[in-house]
Amino acid sequence: MTRGSKMLAISLAILFLIPAIAVAGAAKTVTLWYPAGDITAGAAHFADKTLFTDFESKYNVKVEAVALDYDTMQQKIFAAAAGKNIADILFVDDSWMPGFLKEEMLEPVADAKAKAWLDAVSPEIKELSDYGKGRMWGYVQYGIDVYGLTWNKDQFREVGLDPEKPPKTWDEFREYAKKLVKRDAQGNITRVGYAIRHVGQPHGIVHKHFWAIYGAGAALVDDHRTLRGGKTLINTPGGKAALQLVLDMLDVDKSTSLNFPDPRAAFLRGIASMQISETVSIRARQPKEAPDLKWGMALPPVPKAGDKPATNLGGWLYTVPKLAKNKAQAWQLIEWLNSPEKDFELCKKYNASPRYKVNWEKEPFKSDPYDQGLKQLYPYGIKLPINLGFNGIMEATGNAIQKVWHHEASVDAALAEAERLANKSIADATK
């Protein structure tokens, strides 16, 4: 072989090897799907282009965060899973979890890692993370949703109510709402004392009335931590009282109205004096949408003095689907993003409440009035059921609430139907 031929052979070999070397050395891309817009304050950091820079350079992994429309995100995830072309990390609403678990779609968190997380985080995060006996299917994001009563302090003052004293019992709540309602010359309500959610997805309707259902002793299912079986406790005296409360406010007190369907928007626009929903959302939206609004936050009222308050606790989770192509890198990214250091850094930057016990001991969380206010609500927070028939239970209950408030059915008839449909859904899911 001549020297020239040798050189040619070597050059050709190098040429052949270049693509292989390039492929081997190229960064893997980890995809992450999250909801677009301000659906959850916990997704705000994904808009930051530099969020993953350190991780990408440290682990030679490229992160691609893709925003999806919230309303159809659950369906897109399922369709993508069915098509076996899904993201490596799914940032999901915890109310979607039963549906995903029913389809055995998610990877569990390794037992040792789950134990370490549950030991390190605050009780409410532990409650949201634990799917029974320390089993975890994902890591809960900071800034969890705890529902609370929020009220407009100026409007309280305007009608002679103490702006620092929210209603504590249902009777007080009704009285306050009656005082706060405003009408025009024709008698049309221009401001409601309390805004109710009664349209849209049944899930959302149940979320916003959860406090009354559970406060009165009813429940969506008898055991929140059971995946299969059980029965609903919605058609009970408590459930009936919870629906009747708002029905009386609509028909007897006329302190609320069906014409104010988005409680948070109505509250921020000043056309609702009280509402009960995610406090984290009011906290995030108020500076932009209602900078002059002075508002307070407290536990939802209870049926009578001495009753234990109840409110719902929800959150978003980082999960890894079984069909993810880069599982190892996905878990690596999740663990990096959910480390105590990142938790502190991101919560401080985005005004969110942290997850780690150790971070609650640090400023600004230690003395921030909003964060400390949340701590008063957390102990009464109840996580949504993880029952595999969850979607059917929520649909049945949401429809019952709508039927009663829209005068389509009596409380008894609506709840009897809801009970039947919810129990059928539970039974179907166990098959």
Added chain:
Amino acid sequence: MISERRRSPRQVLARLHSRHVLHAYLFIAPVIVLFGIFRVAPSIQTLLYSFYKVELLRGRFTFIGLENFYSLLTDEIFRKATVNTLTYVTTIVPISAFLGLILAVLFNAKFHLKEFFKAVYFSPMVTSTVAAAMVWWWMYNPQFGIFNVLLKLVGVPEQPWLMSSHMALPSIIIFSVWKNLGYNMIIYLAGLQAIPQQFYEAATIDGAGALRRFRHITIPLLAPTTTFLLIYDTILALQVFDQVFVLTGGGPAGSTNVVVLDLYRQAFERYNFGYAAAEAMVLFLFIMAVTILQYYYSKRYEVAY
């Protein structure tokens, strides 16, 4: 003459070749293949799914015969969705056809800015249903929507529109009429312009007034157009989804839940693909029955000039 039976396959092929039959099939083959892949195959798959319990992610298919269909018979939500769909169809189809005909007759005359107004009436048809529905959602808003502002101006009490279980379906129907009217108008206009003028001239000479000419010439001679529109509008109306999804999501209290929305929920929110497929098959049979009925009925009104 040699019969087809006596010809060899080679002769048959040669004959088809000479008549360009093969070329014709070749030209339409891409469409047939794509139609087969994206329409026929999924339809067959849906038919098969309707007899199974389908667990798509686990790849598990359990044959359950007609169980999905039996369940549909006792499913109150599906029954209500069917009633809502039929209410929607039986309202929107005649209203759209009637208003389309009126507009077409008006636009058949000559007047200033006719083409501009025609475009205005047709524009909703070329607008995205979802985008238009979002705008209408705001127009229906009880506090800030233009409809209540207008009602207030004329002293009529404000209405809850989409917030009321009694008014939500009529509100969706109003939107759908607005959306479809332009299409019906254009089709009727084409039908009107195809009617030979001598019929009208003869009737006028015989002393028939405008109304009699409309009743005895226009309406009968537009029968094929009307039939086409009734079939087309009925099929589309039975499949209503977008505007319901955006405007009400099926509520309040299931008052606007329709069959396609229900099957979408069964499939993509409760992951009951077999059950959703059964709902789709019932809808398909319904559409087919209506189409066949209308088709045979329309034969009575066939016209030839």
